[in-house]
Structures are given as structure tokens and as C-alpha cells.
Amino acid sequence: MFSKKIDAWLNSINALRCVFIGALAVALAAGAALSDSLCTMVHTSITAGISSFVLALTLILLLLLAVFYLAKKISACTLVMTDFIAHCDQTDVDTLNQPFVPEPACRELDTLFNAHNKMLTRLHESTSRIRQFSGDASHELRTPLTIVRGETEVALRWGKTAEDYRNTLISNMEEIERMGRIIEDLLTLAKSESGELPLSITTLSLSDLLQEMYIQARNLGAKKNIEVHLQHEADREIWLKGDDLRLRQMFWNLISNALRYTPEHGHVHIKLECNAANAIVSICDTGIGIEPEHIEHIFERFYRTDAARNRTDGGTGLGLAIVKWVVDAHHGTIEVVSEVNSGSTFTVTLPMA
Numbered sequence: 001m002f003s004k005k006i007d008a009w010l011n012s013i014n015a016l017r018c019v020f021i022g023a024l025a026v027a028l029a030a031g032a033a034l035s036d037s038l039c040t041m042v043h044t045s046i047t048a049g050i051s052s053f054v055l056a057l058t059l060i061l062l063l064l065l066a067v068f069y070l071a072k073k074i075s076a077c078t079l080v081m082t083d084f085i086a087h088c089d090q091t092d093v094d095t096l097n098q099p100f101v102p103e104p105a106c107r108e109l110d111t112l113f114n115a116h117n118k119m120l121t122r123l124h125e126s127t128s129r130i131r132q133f134s135g136d137a138s139h140e141l142r143t144p145l146t147i148v149r150g151e152t153e154v155a156l157r158w159g160k161t162a163e164d165y166r167n168t169l170i171s172n173m174e175e176i177e178r179m180g181r182i183i184e185d186l187l188t189l190a191k192s193e194s195g196e197l198p199l200s201i202t203t204l205s206l207s208d209l210l211q212e213m214y215i216q217a218r219n220l221g222a223k224k225n226i227e228v229h230l231q232h233e234a235d236r237e238i239w240l241k242g243d244d245l246r247l248r249q250m251f252w253n254l255i256s257n258a259l260r261y262t263p264e265h266g267h268v269h270i271k272l273e274c275n276a277a278n279a280i281v282s283i284c285d286t287g288i289g290i291e292p293e294h295i296e297h298i299f300e301r302f303y304r305t306d307a308a309r310n311r312t313d314g315g316t317g318l319g320l321a322i323v324k325w326v327v328d329a330h331h332g333t334i335e336v337v338s339e340v341n342s343g344s345t346f347t348v349t350l351p352m353a
């Protein structure tokens with residue numbers, strides 16, 4: 001895209017050169033016409049000679065003006081281009097937020113500079129995201145690591161009985177599992193972005209898949225006294241073309257969130273419907289809900305609301321980023337409707353086989 005703009009710019013410079021040479025050629029021709037008219041004045045009628053002389057003189061003046069204008073334009077554009085090249089040479093990862101501001105002398109190149117500045121903005125946004133992401137990732141991994149270190153130190157210093165050591169190992173195991181989950185989720189997202197996680201597409205029964213998820217969810221819900229319901233609203237079995245493993249992971253992330261953020265004695269409803277072209281799955285809970293200002297961010301990596309952070313059974317903050325990737329990879333959409341202290345509904349729409 002950018003190289004196309006550079007090519008376009010070079011083409012326009014070449015075009016300007018051609019016009020410049022053409023104008024010179026025409027000026028020469030007009031000069032010849034002028035001398036011709038002088039001869040005519042001498043050899044034929046004086047009146048005809050005078051009128052062609054005036055015409056040729058006007059032409060020469062106009063052409064000289066055009067040549068002057070073009071020469072000025074080319075030198076102004078060359079100066080701006082020299083500034084631009086210097087700006088490109090100096091731009092690095094720390095100065096991506098500094099756009100190129102051209103001198104107003106060469107407006108013809110504005111499209112090129114606008115494209116360049118837009119590219120800088122995009123690069124700046126991606127590098128900021130990468131920096132934020134590495135910061136978040138290290139922070140998320142440092143927390144469980146600090147807990148493991150602290151508990152191990154306490155056990156080594158103060159532990160007396162086998163029971164003390166056992167308790168420390170149990171607690172450490174939980175943190176190690178948490179770190180393992182974070183690393184696994186990070187790897188999934190990194191591979192999905194680099195295209196190293198191709199989908200293994202088969203034709204599968206979404207009705208069966210959700211039935212299995214429901215049984216799992218019901219067992220987990222029973223431990224928290226949460227009732228889980230499955231409503232199969234479609235009047236037939238629903239078939240999809242998709243990656244069985246990834247779809248399971250996606251639905252499980254949504255269902256486990258619903259269970260995680262719903263207090264005891266709440267309800268989680270899994271509903272499957274369809275229209276002519278799509279299967280529509282909604283996962284609705286009666287949990288803590290999400291404040292409106294957080295909704296647009298919850299699919300970002302490591303984004304967690306304060307209410308979620310304050311919970312002891314929090315997840316990795318990567319679950320919904322994976323959900324979004326799986327939904328996009330299946331050409332589907334996901335929507336969220338939520339009300340604080342009432343609950344949330346995540347609706348996934350996927351094209352049917």
C-alpha cells in the first residue's frame with residue numbers, strides 16, 4: 001500500500017518532468033514561430049506579421065510562466081521529499097507516535113503523507129498493545145509466583161509437622177495450576193495470531209455438543225448450588241461445520257464464566273435456537289453482571305472488572321479473548337447484554353452447515 005503511494009509519487013514527479021520538457025519544447029517551437037513571424041513581417045504584409053508576432057510572444061510568456069511554476073513546484077516537492085526521507089530514517093519504535101508534518105508548499109504529496117501517518121498510527125497502536133500485553137502477562141504470572149515463593153519460605157522457616165508441609169504443597173499446587181492455565185491460554189492466543197493453530201473443520205452436531213457441555217456444567221453448578229438448564233428450542237438437530245475442540249473450549253469458557261460470576265442458588269440457562277441460516281446459542285446467568293463501561297473491553301486480553309478481580313476464584317482474564325477468536329474463526333458473532341446484580345447473557349451466532 002505504502003510502496004504503491006511512493007510509486008504514485010514517483011510517477012507524478014516523472015509526469016511533472018515530462019510536462020516540464022514538453023513545455024520547454026513548446027517554448028522552443030513558439031520561439032521558432034516568433035522568428036518566423038519576424039521574417040513574415042519583413043517579407044510579406046506588416047499587419048499579418050505584427051499579429052502573429054504578438055500571438056507568439058504571448059504564447060512564449062505563458063509558457064515561460066508555466067515552466068517557472070513547474071520548476072518551483074518540483075524544487076518545493078523535492079525539498080519536502082528530502083524532509084520526509086529524513087523523517088523515515090529517524091522513525092523507530094519509540095517515535096511511532098510522531099507523524100510527519102509536511103511544509104504546505106507541496107500539497108500534491110498530501111495523500112502520500114496521510115497514508116504514511118495512518119500507517120504510523122496503526123503501528124503505534126499495535127506496539128502499545130504488545131507492550132501492554134507483555135506487561136500484563138508478566139504481572140499475571142508474577143502474582144502466583146510470589147504466592148508460591150512466600151508460602152514455601154514460610155513452610156521452610158516455620159513448618160514443623162508433615163501437615164504444615166502438606167498444606168503448603170496443596171496451596172502451591174493451586175498456584176502452579178493457575179500459572180499453567182495462563183501459559184496455555186497465552187500459547188493458544190499467540191498461535192492463533194500467527195496462524196499456527198489451524199482449525200480442524202468437521203461437520204458436527206451442535207445439539208450433542210451442548211448436551212455434553214450441559215452435563216459438565218450441571219455437575220460443576222451442583223457444587224455451588226447453581227441450577228443449570230438447557231433449552232433446545234430448535235425443532236431439529238442442529239449441524240455445524242466447525243472445529244469440535246475449539247467450539248467446546250469457547251462454549252466452556254462462556255459457561256464456566258457464567259458459573260464463576262453467579263452467586264450460590266443462582267441459575268444458568270443454555271439455550272439453542274436457529275433461524276434460516278444460523279444457530280444461535282445464548283448463555284444467560286443470574287450473576288453479578290458487568291458495568292456498561294466494561295462491556296466493550298471484556299474481550300481484551302487480561303481485562304477483568306474490579307468485581308471479578310476481587311473474587312478468589314478468578315480466571316486468567318484470557319477466556320473471552322479466546323472465545324472471540326474462536327467465534328471469529330467460525331465466521332460467527334458474539335453479543336453481550338448485562339445488568340449489574342441481575343446477570344449477563346452472551347449470545348453466539350454461528351452459520352449452520
Ligand code: ADP
Binds near residue numbers: 253288309319
Ligand atoms: P476471567 O478469566 O477473569 O473470567 P475472561 O476473559 O473470561 O476472564 O472474562 C473477562 C472479564 O469479563 C471477567 O474478568 C469478568 O470481569 C467479566 N465477565 C465475563 N463473563 C462474565 C459473566 N458471565 N458475568 C459477569 N462478568 C463476566
